[in-house]
Amino acid sequence: xxxxxxxxxxxxxxxxxxxxxxxxxxxxxxxxxxxxxxxxxxxxxxxxxxxxxxxxxxxxxxxxxxxxxxxxxxxxxxxxxxxxxxxxxx
Amino acid sequence: xxxxxxxxxxxxxxxxxxxxxxxxxxxxxxxxxxxxxxxxxxxxxxxxxxxxxxxxxxxxxxxxxxxxxxxxxxxxxxxxxxxxxxxxxxxxxxxxxxxxxxxxxxxxxxxxxxxxxxxxxxxxxxxxxxxxxxxxxxxxxxxxxxxxxxxxxxxxxxxxxxxxxxxxxxxxxxxxxxxxxxxxxxxxxxxxxxxxxxxxxxxxxxxxxxxxxxxxxxxxxxxxxxxxxx
Numbered sequence: 346x347x348x349x350x351x352x353x354x355x356x357x358x359x360x361x362x363x364x365x366x367x368x369x370x371x372x373x374x375x376x377x378x379x380x381x382x383x384x385x386x387x388x389x390x391x392x393x394x395x396x397x398x399x400x401x402x403x404x405x406x407x408x409x410x411x412x413x414x415x416x417x418x419x420x421x422x423x424x425x426x427x428x429x430x431x432x433x434x435x
Numbered sequence: 436x437x438x439x440x441x442x443x444x445x446x447x448x449x450x451x452x453x454x455x456x457x458x459x460x461x462x463x464x465x466x467x468x469x470x471x472x473x474x475x476x477x478x479x480x481x482x483x484x485x486x487x488x489x490x491x492x493x494x495x496x497x498x499x500x501x502x503x504x505x506x507x508x509x510x511x512x513x514x515x516x517x518x519x520x521x522x523x524x525x526x527x528x529x530x531x532x533x534x535x536x537x538x539x540x541x542x543x544x545x546x547x548x549x550x551x552x553x554x555x556x557x558x559x560x561x562x563x564x565x566x567x568x569x570x571x572x573x574x575x576x577x578x579x580x581x582x583x584x585x586x587x588x589x590x591x592x593x594x595x596x597x598x599x600x601x602x603x604x605x606x607x608x609x610x611x612x613x614x615x616x617x618x619x620x621x622x623x624x625x626x627x628x629x630x631x632x633x634x635x636x637x638x639x640x641x642x643x644x645x646x647x648x649x650x651x652x653x654x655x656x657x658x659x660x661x662x663x664x665x
Contacts, residue, residue, distance in 0.1 A: 353475055353477060395476070418474065419474050419475070422471070422474050422475075423475075425471070425661075425662050426471050426474065426475045426477065426480070428606075428661050428662070429468075429471060429480070429658075429661050429662055430477060430479060430480065431602065431605070431606045432606045432607070432608035432609060432612070432657065432661045433479075433483060433535075433608065433612060433657065433661070434536055434594070434595060434598035434602075434609060434612060435477070435479025435480060435482075435483055435535055435536065
């Protein structure tokens with residue numbers, strides 16, 4: 346069994362999936378995130394609240410997630426933050 | 436002129452300079468880590484940032500607001516107030532630094548307190564800090580603050596050597612972090628000896644200031660080195 350992913354790593358994985366697809370349906374993102382539906386909902390709500398992703402509903406009532414500028418900034422800084430956490434033992 | 440004699444002769448102005456240097460280093464570390472915390476909401480970064488926030492305030496309280504150049508203008512209560520603030524800020528900084536290393540054992544991952552200065556685990560630190568200050572003021576001196584800081588840095592040194600032996604080959608700064616913890620421990624032990632055995636021997640105090648500058652520069656170097664964009 347693989348090592349449990351850290352919270353920050355889960356967020357990075359979700360954001361990378363959204364960025365890779367440019368816009369992605371909730372069901373596809375759930376599969377890509379490899380999380381339980383309950384955990385997925387919690388993470389997605391958190392990411393929306395923080396302004397990392399946004400949910401758009403089109404004319405046909407179809408929902409899609411899009412990455413925001415803040416989400417892109419986070420991905421760019423993720424490596425730096427991860428490096429900092431590991432080097433300072435936080 | 437002898438190096439130590441020069442420092443002792445100009446100690447008041449050098450103390451202000453010393454306080455300013457360390458406060459500026461802390462300010463820079465707080466700014467850099469605050470940006471990382473706001474992006475990641477990582478609690479360890481948050482507590483590490485708070486530690487340097489309190490160190491910055493502590494050194495400002497002691498060496499800028501507590502300088503005899505200022506305290507001589509006010510009555511003795513002013514000096515007492517700066518002493519209380521110094522103790523409070525340094526004690527809280529030590530607690531935050533240690534807690535930044537162990538927070539995962541006490542908080543559920545993903546749990547985000549609205550405030551890192553007012554949440555249940557931190558309230559315990561405030562309570563302990565107030566107790567330490569009260570006891571020191573009751574007894575007169577710094578015995579309880581020194582003892583608490585020595586215990587804190589003993590634990591922090593033990594944790595950081597475990598981190599270093601586990602991950603030191605992959606993360607180069609862990610060995611400097613361990614070194615910084617050992618230097619902090621030495622500085623607090625020397626401080627206690629200077630206060631309890633030598634009635635604040637000036638030469639020991641100068642050496643402690645030197646150690647403090649080295650360890651804060653070490654943290655500054657770490658923050659710049661580790662967070663540089665490649």
